[in-house]
Amino acid sequence: GNSVTQMEGPVTLSEEAFLTINCTYTATGYPSLFWYVQYPGEGLQLLLKATKADDKGSNKGFEATYRKETTSFHLEKGSVQVSDSAVYFCARLSGSARQLTFGSGTQLTVLP
Amino acid sequence: DTAVSQTPKYLVTQMGNDKSIKCEQNLGHDTMYWYKQDSKKFLKIMFSYNNKELIINETVPNRFSPKSPDKAHLNLHINSLELGDSAVYFCASSQDPGTRDTQYFGPGTRLTVL
Numbered sequence: 088g089n090s091v092t093q094m095e096g097p098v099t100l101s102e103e104a105f106l107t108i109n110c111t112y113t114a115t116g117y118p119s120l121f122w123y124v125q126y127p128g129e130g131l132q133l134l135l136k137a138t139k140a141d142d143k144g145s146n147k148g149f150e151a152t153y154r155k156e157t158t159s160f161h162l163e164k165g166s167v168q169v170s171d172s173a174v175y176f177c178a179r180l181s182g183s184a185r186q187l188t189f190g191s192g193t194q195l196t197v198l199p
Numbered sequence: 200d201t202a203v204s205q206t207p208k209y210l211v212t213q214m215g216n217d218k219s220i221k222c223e224q225n226l227g228h229d230t231m232y233w234y235k236q237d238s239k240k241f242l243k244i245m246f247s248y249n250n251k252e253l254i255i256n257e258t259v260p261n262r263f264s265p266k267s268p269d270k271a272h273l274n275l276h277i278n279s280l281e282l283g284d285s286a287v288y289f290c291a292s293s294q295d296p297g298t299r300d301t302q303y304f305g306p307g308t309r310l311t312v313l
Contacts, residue, residue, distance in 0.1 A: 121301070125240075130289060130306040174240055180300070186232075186255055187302055189242040 089113055093177045093190030100167055100197050108162040108193045110151075110177035118179040120144075120153055120160040121187070125174045134162075134175070167197045202226050203305035205290050211311045212280055220275045220308045222290030229295050230254075231273035232302065233265060236287040248273055249295070277310075285312045 094109040112118065122134040122144070135144030140155035149164045160177060177190040203224045212218055224231060232255075233245040246265040247255035253265070262278045277284060290305040 119300075123304075131242075131291075131304040133301055133303070136301060176242065180302075186244045186247065187234075188244075192240040192242075194240075 089115055089179060089181050089188045091177050091179050091188055091190040094193055097194040097196060102169055102197055102199050103166045106164040106167045108175055110160045110162065110190055111158050112160065112179045114158045116181050118181045121178045122151055122162050123176040123178060169197045169199050171195060172197045203290055203292055203303050205305040205308050207308060208306065209309050213313055214280055214282060216280050217278045218280060220288055222273050222305060224271055224292040226292055226303060228292040229270055230293045232291040233275050234289040234291060236289060280312045282312050285310055
C-alpha cells in the first residue's frame with residue numbers, strides 16, 4: 088500500500104544550524120510529494136511540493152528534491168531560525184488512492 | 200481572507216453526546232476532506248467529498264457522518280461520542296482529487312470528550 092516513512096523526532100538544533108529531515112515513500116504509482124508544517128496550536132500549512140521525479144520544491148529557505156531512484160523527499164534548510172520550530176509532515180498524494188498519506192511528523196525545536 | 204475555516208475551534212463535551220463540526224472553504228474547490236490527528240500527531244484521512252458526493256470513506260465508525268450541503272461546505276456530525284474520539288479534526292479542500300492537487304487545511308477543531 089501507500090506509505091510514508093519519516094525521520095523520528097524530536098530534533099533540537101541551535102539557530103543557524105543545518106537541518107535535514109528524512110522522508111521516504113513507497114514507490115507505487117507516480118505520487119506527488121509534499122511537506123506540510125504545523126506551528127504550535129495551528130493547522131497544517133503547505134511548505135513545498137514536487138509533482139514529478141527530479142523536481143525541487145522550495146519555500147522560505149526550505150528545499151526538497153523528488154528522488155525517484157531512492158524514493159526519497161528529504162527536507163533541508165541551510166540555516167534554521169527559532170521561528171522554524173514546528174512539526175513537519177511529509178506526505179504523498181496518489182491519484183488512485185485519491186488521498187494524502189502522511190508520515191508520522193517530526194518535531195523540530197530551534198534554540199537561540 | 201480565511202480560505203478554509205472550521206467551527207468551533209475547541210469543543211469539550213461529555214461521553215454519549217452528539218456534536219457537529221462545520222467546515223467552509225471559499226477557494227472555489229470541488230473536493231473537501233476530513234482528517235483526524237491523534238495525540239501523537241498522526242494524521243489520517245476520514246472522508247472525502249467531490250462535488251457533494253462521497254468519494255473516500257475510510258474505516259471510520261458509523262457514528263461519524265459527513266454531510267455536504269453544497270461544495271463549499273463539509274460538516275462532520277458525531278453521534279454517541281466516546282473518549283477515543285478526542286483528537287484534533289482538520290478539514291481540507293483541493294481543486295480536484297487528482298494527483299497534482301495541493302490540499303489546503305483549516306485551523307483544526309480540538310475535540311475533548313470527558
